[in-house]
Every structure is written in structure tokens, then in C-alpha cells.
Amino acid sequence: MLDTMTFTKVLGSVCGALLVLLLGKWVAEELYHVGGKGHGDHHDQAYVIDTGEDEVVEEVAELTLEEKFAAADAGKGERVWGKCRACHKLEQGANGTGPYLYGVVNRAKNSVDGFGYSGNLGEGDWTPENLYAFLESPRDYAPGTSMSFAGLKKWEDRVNLIAYLETIGE
Template sequence: MFDTMTFTKIAASLCGALLVLLLGKWAAEELYHVDGHGEQAYVIDTGADEGAEEVVEVAFADVYAAADAGAGARVFRQCSACHKLEAGANGAGPYLHNIVGRAVETADGFGYSGALNAVVDVWTPEHLNGFLESPRGYAPGTSMGYNGLRDIEDRANLIAYLATITD
């Protein structure tokens, strides 16, 4: 019933059909390909631009003046996975005891990446705010893997809490 010649004819016809299909696809793409749509001929005004909210930039000093250290203690729970508050007790990150006003990269026994010295000398509340907002954006090359705190009130509350952890 099926000999070698019949099988060869069937296989050749399938391969030929596939070849015609692929060549037809290529020809259609070349024929109907558009390199851009150009400018829009008519724009419908929806009024979406009129009601856009303005983002008001608040100065960190104003937010920090009204910061709540108690709320900062709750925010610190995120930090406590890597940082300790006891002096000399390093975790995955350096200890944060007396961090506000302390020189950068001075936690005893912790191996720093060296990226912070290029950006900052002393941890002032303003420098801590910038670093906590986006550690890798503030000090490129830092080994801190945290993405940062986006809310300015949370950062101010956390810094106010850390300012209370002193001798």
C-alpha cells in the first residue's frame, strides 16, 4: 500500500506547502509593513489636561519638624530585618545606634562597600532622607538592597525615631 516512493511524495508535498506558506508570509509582511503612522490628523479635546492635579513639593525640614518618633518605631520594623539598634551589634547591615550625626561608614566591625563616602560625610537628617528614599539612587554602588521608603512622612518619622536612639 505505502511504498517508499509514496511516502517521499507525501513528505515532499508537506515541505513544499510549508515553504509556500512561509514565502507568502514574508511577501505579505514586506508588502504591508508600515514604518510609522505619522502625525494624527485630528485631535479630540477631552479636557483631561485641565483637571490634572499639581504635585506640591513639601520641604523635608517642615515634615521633619512635625515628625512622630512613635510612628517611626513602627516604620523601623522594616529595617529591623537587617539593622540592629544596639551599639556594636551589626546584622546584615550596620548598627543604627546614634546614627543621626554620626560619620558615614564608622560602624565598628562592618564591611562597607565604600559607595557612601563618595556622597556623604556625616549622617544628617537631610542626608538620611535622601538615602532612605532611594539607597541605590542616592549612593550608586551601595550594597544596601532595600528599594527605599517613598513616603516623606514615613522617612521623617523613622529619622526622628533613630535620633532618639542615643547614649
């Protein structure tokens, strides 16, 4: 049964707990100067370790596309190929969801017979540079494509995959 005295005890307990919480917060702020008088005061570092070197920031030069292709590893590209295997095949003439990729490097775009391309791949050949741009973001390279692959974000994966594809159909 809930009477006035029980309600008063419950309300007093809640208010007492809140008061203890607020007092504890205030004491902690005073002890550690969080939000108190010392907050925002900046002091010198108490102890400095001299390493004998000044901080030197070296600029990392961006590699050219030729340098990236020179560092390509076809063996690692074969592992990256696993991401493509679900939709593409390496056997000549065997289309999957996507066109076959046998001899794709330096092959003309839109040239696989019996495959209906979507999107605007443009004219020309699948040069390593074009493949590099396409593999980075198929939707940006070929607007309107139905290819759902998001692309390979690491440049190492792209050049390794292209190096592997160059070995297929030589």
C-alpha cells in the same frame, strides 16, 4: 461515523451561530450608536446641577524639608523601623547584615568598626537630610551598595523613621 452530511450540518451550525452573533452586534451598534452614525457626536449635558461654586483648583505647595521634619512623629517611626529590623540592630556595636543604627543620626558615614561597607556613601555625616535622601533610594544615593532595600517611597515614613532614630542613642 463522520460522513459528508454530518460534516455539512456541523459547518452549517457554526456559520449560523456566527451569523446570529454578527447580526446581534450590528443591531446593538445601531441601537446605541457605538461606532455608528452618532459616534463621536458631542452634545451638551442634558441636566446641569448648579452648586453655586465655580471650579477652583488650589495648588498644593510642596513642603520644605524643614517643615517635613517638624511634622515628624517618632512613634510612627518606630512602626516603620520594623522594615529595617531584619538587617539592622539598635544596640551599640551589634552589627547585623547591615551596620548597627544606634546613634546613627549625625554620626560619621563609614564609621562603624568591624563592618565592611559596600558602595560609595561619600564623605560627611549622616545628617537628617542625608538620611532622608538615602532612605528614599539607597541604590541611587550609594551606587554599588549591596543593600537590597528599595527605599521608603512616602516622605512621611522617612521623616518619622529619622525622628525615631534620633531618639535612639541620645
